[in-house]
Amino acid sequence: MVFKKRRVKLEDIARKLNISIATVSRALDKNPRVKKSTQEKVFKTAEEMGYMPNQIAKSLSSGKTNIIGVLIPRYDEPFFIEVCRGIDQYARNHNYKILISSSRNSYQFEKENLISFEKGLVDGIILSPTHETENVAHLNDLTSKGMPMVLFDNIREEVSGADHVMIDDIKSSFNAVEFLIKKGRKKIAFIGGIKQKKVFQDRFTGYKSALNKYKIPFHEELVLHCNSLDREFEDREILDFFKHLTTSPDAVFTCTDNYGLLAMKTLLKTEKKIPEEVAVIGFGDLGLGEVFVPTLTCVSQPSFEMGQKAAELLIKQLNEPEDILHKKTVVKLETKLTQREST
């Protein structure tokens, strides 16, 4: 066959059966306004002719696309992928698809992506703002135009029209550090991420407040805020950090799994025994921790559930009547400490 087939449409079925398009449409919807025998004829003919509804036309007519836009800062971060899986699962079960875009850690790209979402392709948006995002006017604008939105991970409290899904970062990191302290560790290093991200700020706060509670002096020297966005440079930052330490820590608390692994790797190179001499705890628990020897104790973050919850909140918004103002919901999910060989 050389020519591409013209798609079969309702009109074709209608013409073939000598009935109106409206009746065909309603028949396929099993609308009781059309009688059983007609419905059956329509279904049979639609099948025979290979009818496939046109989603675009449906969307235009109904004003709904049943697509959720998801905007993450990067693809190559298992955490975000895991959240997307959670979103996808919940969305799929509720007849929504997801359209994932990456802002590539850029405020500019974030805005561009949101504009493209705004063009009516998506019914609502789930996003994790980039660390570059200082001004959140573009988000507030969008919600005030009536675009349902849910923020997760790097949430911004100033965004008033969107729901928030997060974990209690302060508490989680407090617990992890407290755990180390209770194991008798006193010189606990902290390796965090980009300072502009609220999650990393909070994890740092939790670290400090645990030290504080147990009257353990805080040493600026034991703290590293990784600023690299690129995997390659993280390596080097962490290597340098340990190389320049004047006192050797007896524990390291890191804000991601990957930092935890890199820390262990560096420590092992300097012949440190893990966990005897140095205990290490990572954050996230997305599979990496179990691969390494020794396995890495982690704060287990419910990433998948985070996605599910975000999708749930968004779909709830989508079902709210259009004429009422949305009331912001904030959901905090629980983390737990998964103990492995590194502690």
Add this chain to the structure above:
Amino acid sequence: MVFKKRRVKLEDIARKLNISIATVSRALDKNPRVKKSTQEKVFKTAEEMGYMPNQIAKSLSSGKTNIIGVLIPRYDEPFFIEVCRGIDQYARNHNYKILISSSRNSYQFEKENLISFEKGLVDGIILSPTHETENVAHLNDLTSKGMPMVLFDNIREEVSGADHVMIDDIKSSFNAVEFLIKKGRKKIAFIGGIKQKKVFQDRFTGYKSALNKYKIPFHEELVLHCNSLDREFEDREILDFFKHLTTSPDAVFTCTDNYGLLAMKTLLKTEKKIPEEVAVIGFGDLGLGEVFVPTLTCVSQPSFEMGQKAAELLIKQLNEPEDILHKKTVVKLETKLTQREST
């Protein structure tokens, strides 16, 4: 503001300026049929009124959505994510967005996803069929209906209307095994994946033909085809495999990075020295290899480029005239062996 704003449309601009919708539409397109001064008025008013074009209406009218559907077997496989990144990058630069779905390794879900793509939401499809996919009629059906399609990874040669992007798995694994042989290794174990996937079959073929070329006897005992789809069970399979070996291998060639790591982990537990006693090579090279101690030598697969190439081929198809039959293109990308500490 309590009520959601009604979206501004071309008609609103037209009414405000007392001109026709068509002129507004053309003005915004910078169509020379409308004079400069009118164009400027229209742009200004559109800006003032906060006009945002409706993508759905555009799509219905133009018959194009500028969306590429991507169907992968699973999200939690860095290889697929990396391919998606490649697709996304190329697509974005050519004014396409991507809609990613997962078939969750199920033939049934694969079909369902394709049906949903067929409903007109996407202009073309890039997919990696699941290992469960025996009958490819659904793929041939779709291409013969005129849906542009590109297959990657687990390609199926029977699909005649789609382009293929792949690596030379036979050659790549042959080279890796030959490398081990040239290093003097004689008892080389093979750890492959699901037997139904062509990539794994080919990598096994390459392994055997390297042994054959160098007259090294093939031992069934040294071969494992991992059948687990779940990360947790892979662990166990590989553990069992090594436990039950009667002769100890002096090298292991594995078909994924993860198998390579698991193999190393298991070997280290039995006090084997890597690479002195056992050399290990993985396949893929998606970051994991560099984290572990020792670092893992890998066949580096150009995943990102694979995605780019797939997107390039698809977009080329999309630009072909509708009335000619597409001629199948097959692209084979080069791999290279990245040497690290494990060999």
Add this chain to the structure above:
DNA sequence: TATAATAATACAAACGTTTGTATTATTATT
């Protein structure tokens, strides 16, 4: 058997664009 009630279907507008053709306004040509 005429009329009312209801079932079944048809008609037509709407969703927001694009685009071919028709029309009107402007400028150039004589």
Add this chain to the structure above:
DNA sequence: AATAATAATACAAACGTTTGTATTATTATA
């Protein structure tokens, strides 16, 4: 100043659905 050429714009159909209202066909009621 009348006409031709062209520039600028308006009109209307099309994309494939959905859905409110109008119409016709069927059955029930008297």
